[in-house]
Amino acid sequence: MLQENDKVQGIWLKEKSEIVAEILLSWESKNVVHIDGITVLPQHRNKGYGHDLVKLALDWAQLSGFEFITGEARLGASWKIFQNFGAVPVLTYKDWNGTKEDYMFFKMDV
Numbered sequence: 001m002l003q004e005n006d007k008v009q010g011i012w013l014k015e016k017s018e019i020v021a022e023i024l025l026s027w028e029s030k031n032v033v034h035i036d037g038i039t040v041l042p043q044h045r046n047k048g049y050g051h052d053l054v055k056l057a058l059d060w061a062q063l064s065g066f067e068f069i070t071g072e073a074r075l076g077a078s079w080k081i082f083q084n085f086g087a088v089p090v091l092t093y094k095d096w097n098g099t100k101e102d103y104m105f106f107k108m109d110v
Helices: 049-063 077-084
Strands: 009-015 018-029 032-040 068-074 088-093 103-109
Touching: 009 049, 018 049, 032 049, 049 068, 049 077, 068 077, 077 103
Parallel strands: 032 068
Antiparallel strands: 009 018, 018 032, 068 103, 088 103
């Protein structure tokens, strides 16, 4: 289980021997885990891997005793995946970190 002194927990999806997608989580508090990033390689997008990763992260968080997941998602397809799992918008970052893209900070009940 991810604990306070731990930095990151990862879940990876593979096709054959190639990692095609990952989600990284970090400990925030005894009841909150934060999604640090979710990546699906471009050639493997639109296969449902993002959905699968979020589902696995929610299942893992529940088994680990967390109550909430927080994270940031680029508005568009990424945000829609989290919305499908009940993510609630908390605030929008305009031009997040100079990316010229807006990101949504969200929370989800586990």
